[in-house]
Amino acid sequence: MLSSVFLAKILGLIIIVVTLPLIFSKNNLDLFFKFYEDRTSILAKGIVNVILGVLLLIYQNVWTTNLDKAISVFCWLILIVGLMSLFFPEYLVGMLGRLFFHRVLILTSLNELSISQVNICYN
Numbered sequence: 533m534l535s536s537v538f539l540a541k542i543l544g545l546i547i548i549v550v551t552l553p554l555i556f557s558k559n560n561l562d563l564f565f566k567f568y569e570d571r572t573s574i575l576a577k578g579i580v581n582v583i584l585g586v587l588l589l590i591y592q593n594v595w596t597t598n599l600d601k602a603i604s605v606f607c608w609l610i611l612i613v614g615l616m617s618l619f620f621p622e623y624l625v626g627m628l629g630r631l632f633f634h635r636v637l638i639l640t641s642l643n644e645l646s647i648s649q650v651n652i653c654y655n
Contacts, residue, residue: 574621581614
């Protein structure tokens with residue numbers, strides 16, 4: 533449980549720090565979505581996500597409490613997105629294109645999720 537709290541704090545704060553500039557600056561948000569137009573960038577992101585996902589799953593693949601389950605699901609999502617970036621980049625870009633119109637809503641939801649995650653861990 534202690535490792536779950538530690539990972540939740542770190543991942544939540546990273547998500548907050550990364551998404552806040554994207555929400556408040558249109559230039560940063562446009563640059564973020566341009567990242568997915570380059571095949572090399574998608575491949576690099578996929579490699580990093582697969583490495584991160586595997587490391588996190590080796591460290592935290594526990595399904596006992598709600599927080600453990602949430603962290604494990606998040607780790608699996610990181611791995612799945614990384615594998616999609618490597619094997620199905622066109623599908624990933626198409627999916628992102630469909631979500632492009634709702635980008636601020638998605639980033640805000642992700643930010644709210646991470647704020648609530650950090651809040652739960654500190655209480």
